[in-house]
Each structure stands twice: as structure tokens, then as C-alpha cells.
Amino acid sequence: MTTTLLAGALLLAQMLLGIAMGCAVFRMLRGPRAQDRVVGLDTLYVNGMLMLLIFGIRTGSTLYFEAALVIALLGFVGTAALAKFLMRGEVIE
């Protein structure tokens, strides 16, 4: 009983996160200005990271966890570089 409850909750959570990723992609493609697109990208990778964590809970393997950590690291560096680019027009000064 509780197993089906947990499995159902995980499935529902993944669907919710999928919709959330869709919203972020929409803002990324639509966003009137460049900074809106970058915020969309930022939200997209955070949602993707949460999705991977839930995959990890479902399968019980820690491999997904490592992938989530890598996404968090690279997403941070990418967003910071893009913000820097918007501010100055170049990444490396």
C-alpha cells in the first residue's frame, strides 16, 4: 500500500517537474530580453536537477545523485558567465 503511494507520488512529482521545465523553456524561448532567457535557463537546470534526484529515489541508485551535483555545478558556472556577458559584453576581461 505505502509502496504504491510512494511510487505514485514520485510519478506525479516527475510530471509536475516536467511541466515546470516546460514553463522555463517557454520563458527561455519567448523572453522579451536576454536576461529573461537567462533566468529561464537557470530555472530549467534547477528543475532538471530536482528531476534527476527524484529519478534517483525511484531507482535507489546514487549515480543520479552525482549527475545532479554536476548539473548544479555547471549550471552555476554557466549562469554566472552569461550574467557577466550581459553586463560587459565579454566573459573574460
Add this chain to the structure above:
Amino acid sequence: MMPLENVPAWAAVPAAILVLAGASLALIGSVGLLRLRSFYERVHAPTLGTSMGMACVLLASMIVFSALQVRPVLHELLIAVFMLVTTPVTLMLLARASLYRDRAEGNDEVPQVAASQKEAEVVEERAESGMR
């Protein structure tokens, strides 16, 4: 789904609730990204998913893995600390970049540079050109 069957009931129920809460918060944050009107309002929306939403999902993951492996798994704390430190940095950088761009284009809805700061910059520029 073999491993899920081994999760005891005391862990499954709170984990299910936490996972659903986290995913809904992330979804609300992303919907906010669509619904709010200006860029500065939209900057607030992702923090919903990155602070509370992430905390809920990570707690659920910790509960499930502790129940499965008997010993507590603190692995997830790493992601939590990392996200807590980095999200403010990225959002702050983005807000500053956007403010800079809006000021450069002379948009009215953002506060302009204060007068004394402008003077200071001019003085600085003069000093720099004098050095050259």
C-alpha cells in the same frame, strides 16, 4: 521498481509528501516565471524552487536512502549547501546585469545612478585619463 518495495511505511509516507511539496513549489516558481510581468518580478520566482523546493526533495531523498541503507546518508547535504550558496550569487549577478543594461538604455522604471556616485565616476575617469 524493486528498491521501493523495501522502503518501510514510516519512511514512505513523509517522503511522498515531501516529494510532492517540493515538486509543486518548483512548478509554482516556474509558473510565476510565466505570469509575472516585469523582469525584476520574475527574478523572485525561481528562488521558490531553489530554496524550499530543493530542501523538500533533498529531505525526501535523505529519508528514503537512510531507510534503504540503514545508515544515514548525508550525501544530499552537499547539494543543499551548494545550491544555498550559489543561487543568490547567480540571481544577484543577473539583477545587476539587468539594471546595468536598463540604465544604459535609459529606461524609466529603474532607479538611476545617484548624483554623487556619478560625480565620483567622472572624477575617477579624469584621474585615469590623467594617469595615461
Add this chain to the structure above:
Amino acid sequence: MRRLLPYPLLWVALLLLWVLLNESLSPGTILLGIVLAFVGCWCLALLKPARARVRRPAVALRLLGMVLADIYRSSIAVALIILSPKRKDRRSGFLSIPLELRDPYGLAVLACILTAAPGTAWVEFDSAKGTLLLHILDLVDEATWVDTVKNRYERPLMEIFQ
């Protein structure tokens, strides 16, 4: 001693990070973690960052608890704002606050707190005059927000870092 181990807290944090990443307490992991922690500390010593003095751990712990409670409360508030169908009667805007906190580490922590809590976003800090520019999603009463930032966050941070 200072030359060999310039930052004891960072050393412990790096070792803990390595052990957590590997999820094992075998001698090999711990040995490699110790070596990496030493290398990390020496690298930071080469960069010569300004020394931070953290005092009053009790105040810091209370601040942490307060911030977690605030994040919880403002998450719900912002979620309600996003989901509410009415759009007109909410006002958001910029708010500039004069700060007395000058320590760079204290300012960094304040920036993290304000941005991590949904509903407030740190936009700009003018270090010459010490004024902070915030963007607030639900700007009902400016005086309350100024009071919140100054009394709730800035005062304990000044106690901790100055």
C-alpha cells in the same frame, strides 16, 4: 603552526566534503582527503583573502533559525501571490536602504539571506555611501521592510562580524 595550517576551519570543511563525496571512512579516503585539504588551504593562503572574524556563535545559530523560518514563511506568501488570480492591487518596486554594516563578509551573508528568501532580491550595493538597493515583490509598507532588514538581519550580522 600558522604556516602549516592557515585555515583550520576550511581544512575540516574540505576533509568533510571529501568524505561525504566518497561516502566511506576507509583509511585511503581519509588520507587522500587530508592531503587535498592541505593543498586547498595552501592555495587559499596564496590568494591572501582578508581575514574574517566570526564571533558569537549563539547569535549566528539564532540568525540561521530565523532565516530558515523566514524562507518558509515568504515561500508560502510568494506562492500565494503567484497563484492569486488578481493582478492589479499588488505593487512591487525598488527600495533603497542605508546600511551601517561595512564588513565584506557580513555584506555577502546579508546578500545571500535576502536573495535566498523569496520576495526580496538584492539588486545593488553602493559601497561608497553604504546604500542598498532592493527589489521587493510585495511592497505594501516600505517602513516595515526597512525595519525588517535593519533590525532582523543587519543587527545580528554586525554583532557577528564586527
